[in-house]
Amino acid sequence: MATQPELTIQGWGPADPLPSSAPDSDLSDTLPKAARRYLTRELGWSPRPTPPVAVADIRLGPSRLPEQARTRLVELLGEDNVRTDRESRLRRAGGKSYLDLLRRREGDASDAPCAVVLPGSTEETAALLSLCSELGIVVVPFGGGTSVVGGLAGVDPDDRPSISVDLSRMSSVQSLDVPSSLVTVGPGMRGPALEQALDEHGLTFGHLPQSWEFATLGGYAATRSAGQSSTGVGRFDELVAGLTLTTPSGVLELGHPPATAAGPDLLGVALGSEGTLGIITELSLRVRPKPATSSYEGWSFRSWVAGLAALQQLARHDLLPDVVRLSDADETRANLLMASGTGAKLLRGSLRARGHADGCLLVLGWEGLPPLVRARMKAAAASLRDGGAIRLGPKVGQAWKKNRFHGPYLRDQLMDGGLLVETLETAATWSALPTVYDAVRRALRESLTRAGRRPLIMSHVSHGYPTGASLYVTVLADRDETLPIQQWLTAKRAATDALLGAGGTLTHHHAVGADHRPWMEREIGPLGVEVLRAVKERLDPNGICNPGVLLPE
Numbered sequence: 001m002a003t004q005p006e007l008t009i010q011g012w013g014p015a016d017p018l019p020s021s022a023p024d025s026d027l028s029d030t031l032p033k034a035a036r037r038y039l040t041r042e043l044g045w046s047p048r049p050t051p052p053v054a055v056a057d058i059r060l061g062p063s064r065l066p067e068q069a070r071t072r073l074v075e076l077l078g079e080d081n082v083r084t085d086r087e088s089r090l091r092r093a094g095g096k097s098y099l100d101l102l103r104r105r106e107g108d109a110s111d112a113p114c115a116v117v118l119p120g121s122t123e124e125t126a127a128l129l130s131l132c133s134e135l136g137i138v139v140v141p142f143g144g145g146t147s148v149v150g151g152l153a154g155v156d157p158d159d160r161p162s163i164s165v166d167l168s169r170m171s172s173v174q175s176l177d178v179p180s181s182l183v184t185v186g187p188g189m190r191g192p193a194l195e196q197a198l199d200e201h202g203l204t205f206g207h208l209p210q211s212w213e214f215a216t217l218g219g220y221a222a223t224r225s226a227g228q229s230s231t232g233v234g235r236f237d238e239l240v241a242g243l244t245l246t247t248p249s250g251v252l253e254l255g256h257p258p259a260t261a262a263g264p265d266l267l268g269v270a271l272g273s274e275g276t277l278g279i280i281t282e283l284s285l286r287v288r289p290k291p292a293t294s295s296y297e298g299w300s301f302r303s304w305v306a307g308l309a310a311l312q313q314l315a316r317h318d319l320l321p322d323v324v325r326l327s328d329a330d331e332t333r334a335n336l337l338m339a340s341g342t343g344a345k346l347l348r349g350s351l352r353a354r355g356h357a358d359g360c361l362l363v364l365g366w367e368g369l370p371p372l373v374r375a376r377m378k379a380a381a382a383s384l385r386d387g388g389a390i391r392l393g394p395k396v397g398q399a400w401k402k403n404r405f406h407g408p409y410l411r412d413q414l415m416d417g418g419l420l421v422e423t424l425e426t427a428a429t430w431s432a433l434p435t436v437y438d439a440v441r442r443a444l445r446e447s448l449t450r451a452g453r454r455p456l457i458m459s460h461v462s463h464g465y466p467t468g469a470s471l472y473v474t475v476l477a478d479r480d481e482t483l484p485i486q487q488w489l490t491a492k493r494a495a496t497d498a499l500l501g502a503g504g505t506l507t508h509h510h511a512v513g514a515d516h517r518p519w520m521e522r523e524i525g526p527l528g529v530e531v532l533r534a535v536k537e538r539l540d541p542n543g544i545c546n547p548g549v550l551l552p553e
């Protein structure tokens, strides 16, 4: 089992060891002048240093784990694998949403778990859950800690002590069945390590969310994640052939590859269960040969509506590529301004000259066998041209591919400069998508506009289906320094009500967590909630498994 880098506590990126002082950051090093001017003008924002407090000054309360419980846990897992020290608890406090980062930057880690425990196998996890059930200790599975919906909040209505179950000791490949294209892995493994292990066999897994560097395979399954290539490769839940769900009531082996018709698919109950039913302790995943060729390219549309219509045509004729990303005019403008260098400047000039100054950028990625990729690209190109698109060529596609994991690093620096930076996402049918887009933008604009300050709302479609697509929204606004948490909570509530009212789904891939649970009944209905509760009561009779997420209070 290789050691995987820890995530920094107050932002994004690898951090080791624990820093004692706040990092220096300067937006002028990161953002080109034109982008800073643009943001200042658009938002009515004046950049100002608002660095996080030093990590040493972050406050967390004493552990509430009873000594007797600690002793029992140590008997089960060993002294090294039961940790109540400040650093272990701090590193497992919450996830990486804007609100999580705000709290950590302000020095608040009152949501830290009472202890961090590290089981090493399904058997140890089963014994751990049974012990915690007996002792009344809440367990919150911890994968990569990249939840952006409060999935790790550890909230318990009965205020019992809560422990974080860190799955990093279970992070290796257990077996590889090449003829069947199946790999069996531990839940704590991350994407880069899996790709490395598969590479020597000429295989790939290909699930690439933006959190790829730190998120885990168990976390993807627990949240039904989608990656940048999900249009072609499939969402994470489509890539799971089977898994082991370890619960306080026993161990469930779910999924029977290649296929079974033996009743309803219980695997679907475990996928997206967010730690509320137990802990995923093993996964069997579908892998594929590494693509012999890959080709990324850029296109431009005069308008968002034209771009959506063209994607819909591709979807209808089964011509969607593996990677699809259509940015609206606001996101396109911001991305072009943030890209420095002569290439970006030339592109801006060329788009202006061709009447696409306010256009919408489309990035497409194709992977697979060369003749198939060529044929798909040719057919799609004809359809896109019919839809009014102009081809910008491979450089734009390659530039996107090269920078595709950079966004979260920039978020930290924008927050350092006094900005609110957050994302939200949904999915809608092709017919509802334009209305959902308008409704979300309107709600965010109304909520975040005040006294000469406006939000910048940037959107893209990044996952296409025959029936519709996902919509991803990034919001930037001048941060309210007095009530920053309230500022975002109000905007988020308005946006969620608006997108549900317009026909969008509660979430496309970020999951429910604590943040979306008030709307869960609206998404699946009261009977749906009762069914989920009944399953939970059977598998987790004492309600110790991540009680603060998914199901409404």
Ligand SMILES: Cc1cc2nc3c(=O)[nH]c(=O)nc-3n(C[C@H](O)[C@H](O)[C@H](O)COP(=O)(O)OP(=O)(O)OC[C@H]3O[C@@H](n4cnc5c(N)ncnc54)[C@H](O)[C@@H]3O)c2cc1C
Pocket (backbone or CB within 6 Å): 012, 095, 096, 097, 140, 141, 142, 143, 144, 145, 146, 147, 148, 151, 152, 167, 187, 208, 209, 210, 211, 214, 215, 216, 217, 218, 219, 220, 221, 222, 223, 224, 225, 226, 227, 228, 273, 274, 275, 276, 278, 279, 280, 281, 408, 509, 510, 511, 513, 546, 549
């Ligand atoms: C910068 C950034 C970019 C992101 N980009 C994407 C993206 O492109 N696509 C996407 O889908 N998501 C994205 N996310 C969200 C996040 O990465 C996903 O939700 C991811 O699946 C979480 O994995 P994790 O291992 O970090 O899980 P954690 O954050 O540790 O946990 C998430 C939830 O799952 C539960 N859980 C974790 N492991 C297990 C397990 N083994 N068994 C049972 N329950 C478990 C936890 O208790 C928690 O409720 C992004 C997040 C960030 C911060």
